[in-house]
Amino acid sequence: MKSLLTLIAFTAGAATSAQAAINAQLGRRFLHPMQAALASFTIGTLACLVICLTMRLAWPSLARLASVPWWLWLGGLLGTCYVLTSIIVTQRIGVAAMLALVIAGQMAMSVLIDHYGWFQVTPRALTLLRTIGAVMVIGGVALMMLKTRID
Incomplete structure (x- = not known):
């Protein structure tokens, strides 16, 4: 199991390199890097939605969502900061x-x-x-x- 998790984490790291290069190129084709980030997250969101629907996952209740501590919602914001940064910085330093x-x-x-x-x-x-x-x-x-x- 540890070997499989190691391989999955390594693969995710490799995918992150491809993501940075792809998003940087996407950023060159939009008027602003934030638009490229939005496009990237839109595709990712749609992929997550299709997977959730395909797996027939139950959706959490509003009460359950309301009980989530505020800081747990920051993951998406931090992801946006990362993608936007990678779009801008990768174009300049590789x-x-x-x-x-x-x-x-x-x-x-x-x-x-x-x-x-x-x-x-x-x-x-x-x-x-x-x-x-x-x-x-x-x-x-x-x-x-x-x-x-x-x-």
Whole structure:
């Protein structure tokens, strides 16, 4: 099971690279990057709707939706920030540099979220090995960025 989850996560990461490149090209064809982000999210929303309908999933009641803490709705907003940023930044510095910076940000935030148990995740202590791993990832990002010119 762990191997399958590892493969799925790796594949999602690869898809993120393709997404950044595709969305950057989409952004070149619209009048504003926000329009490209809207187009991307519209297709994604329609895909989710088709999957939910195909699986015949029950819809939550309004009372259940009303009981959701406000901050849980921020995921969509953060996704919009990511897609819009990738559309703008990828065009200027390339896919690898943009995603290297995204990975550095993800690594920094993820160790804090894990360590402190933010957003109700199960806390996972920031051990020496996890710290070394995070520093190595961020160090790799720094190496990727050495020759990248940001206009």
